[in-house]
Amino acid sequence: MRNGAISRDGVLQALTEYDDLGQDEFLSKYGYKPATGYLLLHDERTYDSKAIAGVAHKFDQGRALRPDELIGGRSHAARWLARLGFTIRSSRSPDWTRDEIILACDLAMANDWKRLEFDDPRVVELSALLQTMPIHPEELRNELFRNPNGVARKTVDITCRHPSYTGKPTNGNALDVEVMNDFLARPAEMAKVARHIRQGLVAGEFQELAPEVEEEGDDYSAPEGKLLLRRHRSRERNKALRKRKIDAAVRQGRPLACEACGFDFEQVYGDRGSGYIECHHVVPLHEAGEGRTKLSDLALICANCHRMIHRRAPWPTPGELRASIEQKHADDRRAAAALTRPRRAADEQVPNP
Numbered sequence: 001m002r003n004g005a006i007s008r009d010g011v012l013q014a015l016t017e018y019d020d021l022g023q024d025e026f027l028s029k030y031g032y033k034p035a036t037g038y039l040l041l042h043d044e045r046t047y048d049s050k051a052i053a054g055v056a057h058k059f060d061q062g063r064a065l066r067p068d069e070l071i072g073g074r075s076h077a078a079r080w081l082a083r084l085g086f087t088i089r090s091s092r093s094p095d096w097t098r099d100e101i102i103l104a105c106d107l108a109m110a111n112d113w114k115r116l117e118f119d120d121p122r123v124v125e126l127s128a129l130l131q132t133m134p135i136h137p138e139e140l141r142n143e144l145f146r147n148p149n150g151v152a153r154k155t156v157d158i159t160c161r162h163p164s165y166t167g168k169p170t171n172g173n174a175l176d177v178e179v180m181n182d183f184l185a186r187p188a189e190m191a192k193v194a195r196h197i198r199q200g201l202v203a204g205e206f207q208e209l210a211p212e213v214e215e216e217g218d219d220y221s222a223p224e225g226k227l228l229l230r231r232h233r234s235r236e237r238n239k240a241l242r243k244r245k246i247d248a249a250v251r252q253g254r255p256l257a258c259e260a261c262g263f264d265f266e267q268v269y270g271d272r273g274s275g276y277i278e279c280h281h282v283v284p285l286h287e288a289g290e291g292r293t294k295l296s297d298l299a300l301i302c303a304n305c306h307r308m309i310h311r312r313a314p315w316p317t318p319g320e321l322r323a324s325i326e327q328k329h330a331d332d333r334r335a336a337a338a339l340t341r342p343r344r345a346a347d348e349q350v351p352n353p
Helices: 008-021 023-030 049-061 073-083 098-110 121-130 148-159 174-185 187-203 225-236 239-251 265-273 303-310 318-340
Strands: 038-042 045-048 087-090 278-281 298-301
Touching (some): 008 049, 038 049, 038 073, 045 049, 049 073, 073 087, 098 121, 098 148, 098 174, 098 187, 121 148, 121 187, 174 187, 187 225, 298 303, 303 318
């Protein structure tokens, strides 16, 4: 926040002034407009988060900030208030994730890629299911979150981008088109993905998975969406399963080297790297199903190759990644050889001007 930080005490003083003046007078006094993105919740009342943050600056730094002095707009103010321990709630529903769009596309495909109405029982059922999906935090769920009207609207956004649609498309987004194209290219596979997501939600299995905090710029992706990817990672991180896989490799006299690139942690790091390797579940869950994981389903790979496999769909197997690494090395060797190859005399002749 420009010109100085705000404190929790400053925010509380701004809330008191807001209560004393009322919303209209408070916003008018400091030149703010009503919040359209994020609201601050305090003592069962809601407040305009950006205005509160700007006015709190007065109590901490001597003057209130103008709206244009809040770098990053309303979301920046909301993050500052959240860091101070205040509850922030979005005033609009969050963007749809791939998992949610997969379920909406599955419904649209079942309806022959035609729009569905808000009172269709299948839309009502999907609305209730999406509200149980543990992707969006509570503070981003308003009273309209994934209600039947919103779900029906999403099916319109999807179906109007279908190749057979002849009307004017709505303002959907690129992810709608991407997931729909996946369904058009691989309908059976994507229907299976949707079925596994739906089964996990109905059984409450995803609720048991701790949400992951993603690093900024994290570009891991999966054909099956975040929820199945989280369960996939949970299997890979099963310590007992990983230990059994490593023990099996040691008993067979094999080095704990990456099955894709050959990296050996002990060779590089000595004692610190002894016995260390990551474990990767080779077959995605939408293909493997929910059966017991066998050691043959797992591969021992290094952290770099693990990340490269998960980076984007379709996931290569460790063998396929190894082949691409070997191909890259072969190409590099050929390029280097071409640079060092003696030039023929004819190549060195300079034509007369």
